[in-house]
Amino acid sequence: MKPDELLQRHKAVIPEWVSLYYDEPMEISHGEGFRVWDSEGNEYLDFFGGIVTTISGHNIPEIVEAVREQAGKVMHSSTLYLIENQIKLAEKLISVSPISGDQKVFFVNSGSEANEAALLFATQYRRSSEVLAMRGSYHGGSFGTMGITGQSTWRPTSRSALDVTYAMPPHHSYSSLYGRYEKDAEFARACAEDMRNLIQTATTGHVAALIAEPVQGVGGFIELPPEYIRGVKEILDETGILYISDEVQTAFGRTGSHFWGIEESGVEPDMITMAKGLGNGLAIGAVMGRSELLDSMAGKLHLATFGGNHVSTAGALANLEYILENDLQKNADEVGGYLKDRLVKMAKDSPVVGEVRGRGLMLALEMVGPEGGPNPQAAVRFLQACRERGVLVGKGGIGANAVRISPPLSITREAAKEAADAFEEALAEIGSEAKVS
Numbered sequence: 001m002k003p004d005e006l007l008q009r010h011k012a013v014i015p016e017w018v019s020l021y022y023d024e025p026m027e028i029s030h031g032e033g034f035r036v037w038d039s040e041g042n043e044y045l046d047f048f049g050g051i052v053t054t055i056s057g058h059n060i061p062e063i064v065e066a067v068r069e070q071a072g073k074v075m076h077s078s079t080l081y082l083i084e085n086q087i088k089l090a091e092k093l094i095s096v097s098p099i100s101g102d103q104k105v106f107f108v109n110s111g112s113e114a115n116e117a118a119l120l121f122a123t124q125y126r127r128s129s130e131v132l133a134m135r136g137s138y139h140g141g142s143f144g145t146m147g148i149t150g151q152s153t154w155r156p157t158s159r160s161a162l163d164v165t166y167a168m169p170p171h172h173s174y175s176s177l178y179g180r181y182e183k184d185a186e187f188a189r190a191c192a193e194d195m196r197n198l199i200q201t202a203t204t205g206h207v208a209a210l211i212a213e214p215v216q217g218v219g220g221f222i223e224l225p226p227e228y229i230r231g232v233k234e235i236l237d238e239t240g241i242l243y244i245s246d247e248v249q250t251a252f253g254r255t256g257s258h259f260w261g262i263e264e265s266g267v268e269p270d271m272i273t274m275a276k277g278l279g280n281g282l283a284i285g286a287v288m289g290r291s292e293l294l295d296s297m298a299g300k301l302h303l304a305t306f307g308g309n310h311v312s313t314a315g316a317l318a319n320l321e322y323i324l325e326n327d328l329q330k331n332a333d334e335v336g337g338y339l340k341d342r343l344v345k346m347a348k349d350s351p352v353v354g355e356v357r358g359r360g361l362m363l364a365l366e367m368v369g370p371e372g373g374p375n376p377q378a379a380v381r382f383l384q385a386c387r388e389r390g391v392l393v394g395k396g397g398i399g400a401n402a403v404r405i406s407p408p409l410s411i412t413r414e415a416a417k418e419a420a421d422a423f424e425e426a427l428a429e430i431g432s433e434a435k436v437s
């Protein structure tokens, strides 16, 4: 079916706020590794991975075969019965966990659900409904997670089951009020210290948890500096506030230097939430954390009917093994380093790029206007210009002006070069338009 016909049918039956990329939206019909094809036969380098999700790549034989084999045996039995794949996946995740001591894993179907569950455990354990979250965060589209999301665009309601207080991330960029601060580490420590004041002044003092992404994903790949995370953890520890690291985008080597995003800071969180890359496209999410936290639900019953089902855990296990056996984290570090260097160089001559940021294969370009403010039109133009050159990238940021680059971690240097050449041409095109207008 032609994409324009499909678009009309989409509009007739899908809510209008389910937004599509491009003036002429496309349907991706199949993929191979880090390449995808649309229904018209055009080939692209997939540099967004279905919103930072296709972490190993498309059509990976080991993963496809594991799913196929399991689907042919049994797809569903529910958590009322033992599921070997689920147990194996939990054991594997715990074996690579940055949290020490006894741990448990609870499986769900998405990142939103993983965060819901982590908040449930934290609030039960601490007997408090108060939660700290970060401005600029995104934690999901369910009712509870919208309440801890620090972006008005993603918050159609201000109602929340939780009492939430938002802290300021020490980000320096064109979109930040504090954009021109000089001493990053010092500013990061001052922001961390502000957390103490926030707890003293804006909460009852008995807070359940802080939830934070090590690198804000939907927020436009904004990193929380390690000294900030360390400073905040010390303050949380003074009153036993739990640290939940939302690793839905940053897990499994995405950030290059470490397997989990928070590891760069050396801080050990109490719970980690994950989804996206865990299933390489299969619907699966999980909370992993200290046993006493996950077991704090004892005496109450809780379940997710599909959570950790036979097929999603078979695929996720094969995916996790693929990531580890092929050391995709190392590849993310090396290829990501090359790509970042290229982006920094091309940004120097571009009037529309205010900042290049991120690490590993989680890189962003902040698109700015002549006065340095957010330039969402330039981000849209960049996406289209890249599409015309055979590369798919994404968008994000509070001002919708951050271009997000997050290919599968299996991307080769040659493909990264091909994409970087396309980015350079696309920037030159947009830059010359900016000079004319």
Ligand SMILES: Cc1ncc(COP(=O)(O)O)c(C=O)c1O
Pocket: 051, 109, 110, 111, 112, 113, 115, 138, 139, 140, 141, 213, 217, 218, 246, 247, 248, 249, 275, 276
């Ligand atoms: C950091 C983070 N947490 C949670 C979520 C929600 O995940 P899902 O869309 O699978 O519910 C997202 C989705 O983009 C995310 O980026």
